[in-house]
Amino acid sequence: MVALTEAVNYEDIVKRLSKKDRIAIVSCNTCVRFIGTGGEGKIDELASRLRNDGFTVTDQVLVTMGCVEQYLRDLHISTAVNKIIVLACKAGIANARRVFPDKEIIGGTKTKGLVVLHRELGVEKLMMAYKEYKGDVGKEYALFTGEEQREEKIKMEVEK
Amino acid sequence: MIISLLSKSYEDLKKEITKNDRIVVWTCNNCIRFCGIGGRDKAKELADLLKKDGYNVIHIETIGTSCVIDLVEERKRHRATAGIFANATAIIPLACEDGYEAVKYVFNDKKVVKVTKTLGLGVLTTDGAVLTAPFEDTGLKETDKGYRLRDAASKLGLYTDFSR
Numbered sequence: 001m002v003a004l005t006e007a008v009n010y011e012d013i014v015k016r017l018s019k020k021d022r023i024a025i026v027s028c029n030t031c032v033r034f035i036g037t038g039g040e041g042k043i044d045e046l047a048s049r050l051r052n053d054g055f056t057v058t059d060q061v062l063v064t065m066g067c068v069e070q071y072l073r074d075l076h077i078s079t080a081v082n083k084i085i086v087l088a089c090k091a092g093i094a095n096a097r098r099v100f101p102d103k104e105i106i107g108g109t110k111t112k113g114l115v116v117l118h119r120e121l122g123v124e125k126l127m128m129a130y131k132e133y134k135g136d137v138g139k140e141y142a143l144f145t146g147e148e149q150r151e152e153k154i155k156m157e158v159e160k
Numbered sequence: 161m162i163i164s165l166l167s168k169s170y171e172d173l174k175k176e177i178t179k180n181d182r183i184v185v186w187t188c189n190n191c192i193r194f195c196g197i198g199g200r201d202k203a204k205e206l207a208d209l210l211k212k213d214g215y216n217v218i219h220i221e222t223i224g225t226s227c228v229i230d231l232v233e234e235r236k237r238h239r240a241t242a243g244i245f246a247n248a249t250a251i252i253p254l255a256c257e258d259g260y261e262a263v264k265y266v267f268n269d270k271k272v273v274k275v276t277k278t279l280g281l282g283v284l285t286t287d288g289a290v291l292t293a294p295f296e297d298t299g300l301k302e303t304d305k306g307y308r309l310r311d312a313a314s315k316l317g318l319y320t321d322f323s324r
């Protein structure tokens with residue numbers, strides 16, 4: 001179930017926004033929350049920063065799984081919103097583009113690949129990666145922060 | 161959602177097990193169910209097929225997500241299932257490749273038979289799962305519309321069920 005993501009730089013998100021925009025932030029509450037790139041806290045953090053910088057964030061929405069079409073169809077996004085920042089994996093971002101074709105979708109994360117995770121050890125391990133992140137296969141990241149770990153905790157052989 | 165398909169036909173699967181094996185059919189109840197190749201019903205279908213062919217299926221185990229290693233470990237030591245897994249010689253996970261790796265890691269003294277190929281990420285639409293972000297090595301391009309899983313199976317020489 002778990003995709004590993006990294007956050008897009010705030011400056012790269014801002015480049016795609018103007019002060020006239022009506023902005024919604026939608027976050028998945030599953031994989032991105034586990035690695036600290038999404039979830040309610042991250043929505044609040046991003047919304048506050050944008051508002052402090054003079055942008056108009058009108059909607060903040062948490063969705064259980066961003067990759068389920070019906071979940072996005074059931075969201076109530078203000079009609080005035082013209083841009084949606086999506087904190088979800090590639091699939092959640094694609095889903096948002098499918099469901100909200102009249103709005104500009106801005107991906108707030110980049111997807112590295114798929115992981116196994118161990119809650120007691122507090123880490124995720126990248127097992128399968130998209131091409132850009134192949135060099136990271138086998139690396140481990142702390143749950144909820146995404147901090148790269150120096151020491152391997154899941155002693156699992158990984159095909160690189 | 162992780163998108164996976166079956167990498168083996170039923171006949172190929174049978175080549176990796178013996179009539180002496182004590183088999184557990186293992187299934188996730190999440191992504192793989194939405195891909196139509198796992199979940200309780202599909203696991204039972206596979207177990208029934210194997211039993212009909214004379215294989216010794218001792219148990220079907222359903223788990224929320226196999227990619228969470230400590231959940232898999234819990235099954236190994238929980239009093240309700242520990243005995244079953246101690247007795248088993250082979251596990252067939254209906255799970256993505258990450259789930260397969262987690263099962264193999266936890267049950268490292270068992271034969272764990274890989275039957276799936278994981279293709280990337282996708283969306284559960286109202287018409288079923290589609291593959292929107294395939295891994296580059298599949299040769300498929302990223303697309304918001306997505307590939308229907310039957311089409312992806314056909315393009316990649318994979319299977320959508322174990323039916324003979």
